[in-house]
Amino acid sequence: MSHDIKTAMWEAMSSSPNVMVSLTSKNTHAEPMRAQLDKHANSEFWFYTTKDNRIAEGGEAMVQFSSKGHDVFACIRGTLVQETRQDIIDKYWSNGVEAWYEKGKDDPNLLMLRFNLADAEIWEADPSLKGMFKLMTGKTISPDEMGEHDKVTL
16 A cells, blocks of 8 residues: 555544444443543554443443544444453543542543554545546546555554
């Protein structure tokens, strides 16, 4: 590939860390969550949630991501586990997070989950000149004329 598609995904996620999360073992819809990202921890990220949330039990999960400009898309597979390290809970705590918890970090319903990443399928939409011409004229287009796509280990 001409560039690192994983880097494109991480950069897009850092500017808009809103994702959809679901447990793969359940027959429930995904729900929006805000990922807590760390540029030095590219094999995991975190979610603040509640103990009664549909993903609270953890397990195998999928995260769906679409960038702000709709030019990077990713489906990330991994495992959700309870995060118990207080330093991590403290590290990502903010006023925006606190607004969701009546008793702040002492809220008995607060739960932080760590998403241990396994792999991802990533699409980067960057149409070639030929692809753009075909789109504008209604001609049949091939996927490789619309950008890059790869399956990667995280």
